[in-house]
Amino acid sequence: MSNLPNCPKCNSEYSYEDRDFLVCPECGNEWKQGADVERAVGQKVVKDAHGNILQDGDTVTVIKDLKVKGSSSVVKIGTKVKNIRLVEGDHDIDCKIDGFGAMQLKSEFVKKA
Numbered sequence: 001m002s003n004l005p006n007c008p009k010c011n012s013e014y015s016y017e018d019r020d021f022l023v024c025p026e027c028g029n030e031w032k033q034g035a036d037v038e039r040a041v042g043q044k045v046v047k048d049a050h051g052n053i054l055q056d057g058d059t060v061t062v063i064k065d066l067k068v069k070g071s072s073s074v075v076k077i078g079t080k081v082k083n084i085r086l087v088e089g090d091h092d093i094d095c096k097i098d099g100f101g102a103m104q105l106k107s108e109f110v111k112k113a
């Protein structure tokens with residue numbers, strides 16, 4: 001007796017494990033065990049300097065003069081940044097700023113407009 005789940009397609013009880021997959025010898029179905037289990041990983045919540053939750057498409061205001069990496073320009077405090085996109089990493093906001101182009105910001109240095 002095995003504890004493997006029945007085939008979700010034909011409900012056969014003869015499914016067996018093959019590496020990460022489960023295989024049904026009767027209908028040839030292959031599926032991943034637990035693939036439909038909801039994953040909470042990757043659902044990182046990004047908050048601004050005041051603890052407001054930021055979302056893709058939000059407009060934020062820079063609350064601190066920020067040096068632009070690789071140049072002598074500075075994004076001035078009070079600069080409005082439209083249509084942000086949240087990304088993974090140390091700099092968690094991907095955006096475009098007029099006059100600067102595409103760049104990444106840290107959420108701790110902005111506030112929701």
Ligand SMILES: [Zn+2]
Nearest residue numbers: 007010024027
């Ligand atoms: Zn099957």
